[in-house]
Amino acid sequence: MSYHPSMIGLDGLAALIEALSVDGFRVLGPTVRDDAIVYDDIAGVDDLPAGWTDEQDGGRYRLKRRDDSALFGYAVGPHAWKRFLHPPLLRLWRAEPDSAGMKLTAAPEPEERFAFLGVRSCELHAIAIQDKVFLQGPYVDPHYKARREGAFLVAVNCGTAGGTCFCASMNTGPRATAGFDLTLTEFTGEFLVEPGSDAGAALLARLPQRAATEADIERARAVSERTAASMGRHMQADGVHDLLLDNLEHKRWDDVAARCLSCGNCTQVCPTCFCTAVSDVNDLSGATERTRRWDSCFSVDFSYIHGGSVRPSPRSRYRQWMTHKLASWVDQFGTSGCVGCGRCITWCPVGIDITEEVRAIRGG
Amino acid sequence: MAKPPRKPKLAVWKFASCDGCQLSLLDCEDELLAVAGAVEIAYFPEATRAVLKGPYDISLVEGSVTTQHDAERLLEVRRQSRRLITIGACATAAGIQGLRNFKDVREFTSVVYAHPEFIETLETSTPISTHVEVDYELRGCPIDKHQLLEVLTAFLNGRRPNIPAHSVCVECKARGTVCVLVRGAAACLGPVTHAGCGAICPAYNRGCYGCFGPKETPNAVSLAPRLVDAGMDKTGLGRVYRTFNPVADAFKKESERHGT
Secondary structure, eight states, rough: OOOOOOEEEEHHHHHHHHHHHHHTTTEEEEEEETTTEEEEEEOOOGSSSSTTTEETTTTEEEEESSOOSSSSSSOOOOTTTTTHSSSSSSEEEEEEEEEEEEEEEOOOOOOOOOOOEEOOHHHHHHHHHHHHHHHHSSSOOOHHHHHHOOOEEEEEESSSTTTOOOOHHTTTTTTOSSSSSSSEEEEEEEEEEOOOSHHHHHHTTTOOOEEOOOOHHHHHHHHHHHTTTTTTTOOOTHHHHHHHHHHOOOOHHHHHHHHOOOOOOOHHHHHOOEEEEEEEOHHHHHTTTEEEEEEEEEGGGEEEEEEEOOOOOOOHHHHHHHHIIIIIHHHHHSSSSSOOOOOHHHSSOOOHHHHHHHHHHHHH | OOOOOOHHHHEEEBBOOSSHHHHHHHHGGHHHHHHHSEEEEEOOTTTTTTTOSSOEEEEEEEEEBBBBBEEEEEHHHTTTEEEEEEEEHHHHHHHHHGGGGGGHHHHHHHHSSSSSGOOOOOOOOOOOGGSSSSSEEEEESOHOOOOOOHHHHHHHOOOOOOOOOBBHHHHHHHOOOOOOOTTTOOOGGGGGGGGSSSSSSTTTTTOOOOOOOOOSOOOOHHHHHHHHTTTOOHHHOOOOOTTSSSTSSHHHHHHHHTTO
């Protein structure tokens, strides 16, 4: 079904946050902390990063002042929404000895429902990829499902491309096309709001607003076009699947391995990386707990099997990450694992650039 | 009536060190009674004067070897111990006192002590593993008490300790800390340092000091230019890797690459 877009002001945005809160959502959105724009609890418009933007490059992130008071005038930061939908550490169950032998208690799933404010198009695509990984295969992940179901997504069409952004190359942005309840496009002090679901339309109906005009809609399209034209990075994505898999012994892997710290940062900030380590650990009381934490294909133990690690060298680990992300992911899940958000470039301490690595391999 | 099974005997030994790692065991507070219930504390002078004779099922060894007397004492500790676990940076990688390895220790003693002739010490500070076989090395300056409990529990149950060897970065990301290096707040050794502390320093706007020593497959050479960008000079690069784990192979090599 089609929905009607509206225009809201700052009072409408405040009412949106208030309405989500009244409806029982835990509202999470961008806010300034530790010289960066992170995702955290949002109580109102005042918590949003008004007048802030960021400068991003390989291994470099700096918060800067804008010359206006835009609330969403920056690219994605260090956090991805996966830290809420797929938390870094989960207790799964605990087993305690009792008179009957063992008593097993599953960790309860949270009852709170999330509302994400300010989800970018690349992030909607990333969430859709994790939905596929966790919900759409033969084995549904109950922990992801509990957090994902009932989540309310307010997207924002990017008005600024970051220095490491390349969503336009990956066909994942900058304009949000699916997977949201509402989308905002920011103008000075005003937002075009486009519903993407019945829940979104119903919520929009409760906000102070005016009907959007053709001119408003045109202006929003122009914002996305301008952003698409100012991407900080570009990746030639066509044929990258075969390119990488045909070049598994390319000398560039040695080159990147010399720079790679195998610290795992790229995988931890990547909004689609989903790998975990599951550990059963007992304590001195005789109880055992099973936990699941984010792991990384950059750690040696990640590929440990009897006799040792399958990928002992950083070269093999970097190659595994990049070929999975851009090539074998397609075979496995039917889409690329990369959404062009640029986080792996910005948050790599030595600024390894996945777009540059592809270019180098393409160069022969 | 059958006798209850004998509890494993635990001994805690001190070599050249500050006692901070042993203190982590006493620091266990809530879990200390569980430890005392699971083992018989047979030798732990920092906690009790009671001494039980060896052999011991588990020996925790703190500190490095800096005297001939300690080198000989350590052989006896090993002989008396079924399992020997080193605790902390001194025991594992020579500790702060390992700075002597790069200089002339007699010069130090002549400056520090009024009567250096009373000081009998070795030219170098060496890890426990230089002298005897070690069953497990627990990292940190000081060690993390939760990791200590995990290692003790693992050994008491005959399983592998769940102590990841990945970078401190993984812990920063798990707790949501924004990278201090990338945002330009501090020079940080996190990408080459073994996890275990829970990434405390970056959470307080400081770079990682490398207390837990090198992570698995560390690449300090690649990190060096970024430390320079963050304000570290050549002298700093030479020194930063010597602070707590000066003889850990990857840290030693990198510090020597920058001279001094």
